[in-house]
Amino acid sequence: MIHKKIKGEPLDRVRIAQVALALIDEHGIDQLSMRKLGGVLGVEAMAMYYYFRNKAELLDGILDIVLGEVAARLTPEGTPLERVRRTFDALRTIAIVHPHAFLSMVSRRFRTQPSLQFYEQLLQLFHEAGLTPQQSACYYRLMANFTVGAGIAEVGSRARQPDAAPIILENFNQPETFPRITAVAPHLRVTELDAIYQSGMNILFAALSAELAKAATD
Known part of the structure; x- marks a missing residue:
């Protein structure tokens, strides 16, 4: 839980965005405001409008923080496609x-220098794997869309939204009224989400590898 006020450290874009992210984690995006953020800081x-002209810019700053966390999890070993997958x-x-x-x-676009740098490095991996710009655009979009969809499924299935209702599908059992839902529901539980995601990514990377192999023999 965030302390009511956090003082003593210099104010800058990174610090403001970090505290804003912590507020969102605790209370949800709807509760984020410059007034509440200023109160915590x-x-x-x-004072924060000197660093962020509006809430949209603040969200871009938060995206930079999140992408920095993603980059910190990545390691340089492996082939370019292995690094793309990671x-x-x-x-x-x-x-x-x-x-x-x-x-x-998921609705933010790459606008800032750090986010554009992240995007550039990811596209560089596609380039190093042998993809053309057109292929890079296609497979980046396919993988990004699939990952976003998987992420939304994670949020919904784990019911981590402030107004989330109980998850009725987790143990759904109404075979007479909804036979197909009852049959499929056990395979869509939270415990199965990782396997579903990995299976989908396997399909995408198999298609990409096959396309690269075909191009190499043409």
Whole structure:
């Protein structure tokens, strides 16, 4: 839990965004405001407009913090495609570690220098793997869309939203009324989400590897 006020450290973009992320983790995105953030930091809300002109810019700053956490999980060993896979695996963990923030972050575009740098390094791995710019765009979008969908499933299935209702599908059993849901539900439980995600990524990477192999023999 965040202390009511955090004082003593210099104010800057990174510190403000870190505290904002902690507030979102604890209370949800709807409860984030410059006034509440200023209260935690022990400053007037107007002081933060020197660093972020509006809430949208603050969300971009929070995305930078989250992408920094993702980058910190990555290691340099392995082939370019292995490193691409680890990058998307790490991006998916945002939904588990920062579920409230994840739902807002998926709508953000790369606008800041740190986020553009992250994007550039990921596309560089596609390039090193032998993909053309067109293939890089296609497979980046496919993998990003799939990872975002998997992340949303994580947030919803784990019911980590402030207004989340009980998860009725976790132990669903109404075979007479909903036979197909009853049959499938056990395979969609939280305990199965990782296997489903890994299976989907296996399909995408198998298709990519086959396309690269075909291009090499043409």
